[in-house]
Amino acid sequence: MLLRFRVANVHSMRDEQELSFTVPAGQDGGPARTVALSSGKDIEVYPLVGIFGANASGKSNVLAALSKMRDAVLTSYAEWTSYREIPRQVFALDDTSEHDSSFFEVDFVAQDGVRWTYGFELGATRVEAEWLHAYPHGRRQVWFERDATRDEEYDFRGGRVQDRARLARTTRPNALFLSRAATDNHPQLTPIYRWFDQNLWLITPEHELREREAYTVRRLQDKQSRRRIEELLRVADLGISGTALEQQPGRTPTVRLKHSSGRLLDWSQESYGTRSWFALLGPMLLALDEGAVLLVDELDASLHPRFAAEVVRLFHDPAVNSRGAQLVFTSHDPSLLRTPSGSRLLDPGEIWLTEKDQDGATELYPLTSAEPGEREDLMSSYLAGAFGAVPDVTEGQIARRLLAARAMGAEAGQA
Structure with missing residues (x-):
């Protein structure tokens, strides 16, 4: 199961942003599932998260970044050979981001209960850094760390990775070590590669x-x-x-x-x-059959809100979603925050919001950071702007602007 995703300098996300499925300690997770870790501890994990926000606030970019990370793992070794530069989509609204690396990292729990952290940083022409850590007993095990600025680029601690010297020698500067290892069906690293292959499937309305x-x-x-x-x-x-x-x-x-x-x-x-x-x-x-992570952009696109709500209920239902599948979706529809009977369809911890700052950079944050009341109507408060992430438009403003523009055009024509 996916626990956390961190990203920086990708699409509209200039600064590091984090999306989390885990329930913070001491909070009631509602529909969250208890996941047993190999360390003997349990962790509460949500079966889904919904990302809400105004148009062009960066909701879709969060899903696109997850999909880009998956694509990099699956294709960097085989397909990036023909690129002069690594294919990246960096933050485009300043003069410095094109020179900075793009950062990706996920935490997930494998089927055997072992928690893993895998991530990398991509520069314009090379992989700047890459790392894989495991937590089989609750303490971090470093499987490998890569830093392109060091004389000795790779650090394999504990000798855990088989055939490491050959793999490091044959991994191109613009390819991921994990991708290279999977081409040889590496017995230890291929399961990590397969996690990406079997998860993070992106569905968009048009494509x-x-x-x-x-x-x-x-x-x-x-x-x-x-x-x-x-x-x-x-x-x-x-x-x-x-x-x-x-x-x-x-x-x-x-x-x-x-x-x-x-x-x-x-x-x-x-x-x-x-x-x-x-x-x-x-x-x-x-996804439900395989226990996979599914990404759906604009869940409400061309679907009645009740259809979208039923999709949410499918992932919430432990009898239907018996294998621990997860859903990450974006939506414009605030009715998904409330059922027709007035109860909450989504737990506050499952709701994430996006808005852009004055520089056009996306900020991603959980609704829980606004500390909503236990009985607060989330839909009404969201529409009222109590949590942010709504368009900064007053009632009738668009019509007034249109009339003003028409009047200015008429005056210009008479001049």
């Missing part, structure tokens, strides 16, 4: 919609998966009663949805909202 639709179609070929997908289509109240899978030799299967009228519509006739929900089902069920 890869057809690929996600096709993946959900493929899952329909499994009887058990088909029953679950059809039930989720029915419960969404889209007027759909089932699916019809059409297979032709040598071609990719296609699907048509059965409507309550009994008619089968061509896929192109389905609404964008129906297609978005269908495309989400395959990856979401895979």
Whole structure:
């Protein structure tokens, strides 16, 4: 399970920002899960976090940074050979960030209960630093540390990493040591690489919609998966009663949805909202089945708020989410902070906020830092600006600005 993500100088996040799934000591974690560590201690971890904020405040950039870290681990050794510089997206609104390194770090718990910390810093042309630490007994074990400014770049303490000298010698300056080790199926480091391969899947509203639709179609070929997908289509109240899978030799299967009228519509006739929900089902069920971390940008995009709320409930439900899957989502919709009955859909510790400072840099912070009252209506307080992270626009301001601009244009035309 993912415990924490730290990042700096990536997209709009200039200064170091942290996103945490862990419940602070002494606080009631509500829907948090108890995770047993190999050290014999337990830790309380949330099954999801939602990131809210104004337009262009950097919500999506948090997910993009997580995805960039995953991409770097999976592709740096094989694909960065052709780049003159390391592909980075640094903070672009000052004159210094392009010369600074980009920083990424995650803490996670592996299936055997061992907590790991892995991170790296990327410069323009080389990996400036990289490190891997384990906590099997609660104390830090340094597996390796890399610093490009030292004469001896790599430090392998305790001799824990097999074949370390050869791997260090054959790792390019612009590639990650972890990526290099995984190409040889390294027995100790490949499981860390696979954690990234099996987690941090990013879903955005516009990108890869057809690929996600096709993946959900493929899952329909499994009887058990088909029953679950059809039930989720029915419960969404889209007027759909089932699916019809059409297979032709040598071609990719296609699907048509059965409507309550009994008619089968061509896929192109389905609404964008129906297609978005269908495309989400395959990856979401895979994450629940595998216990993976799923990233969904704009969860409420093309989905009714009640659909988005049901996704939250799926990850909260320990019977459905029995393998410890986690969800990180962004949303503009404050109704996700409150159920129709007036109770809280999300625990305050699951709510994170983004806003930009006067220099355009994103600040990411938990709602709990505002110390909301135990019975406080989070949606009303959020909309009122009590927690920040809302647009700095007064009622009617946009219309007044538009009228003023029109008047100025008219005066200029008469001059």
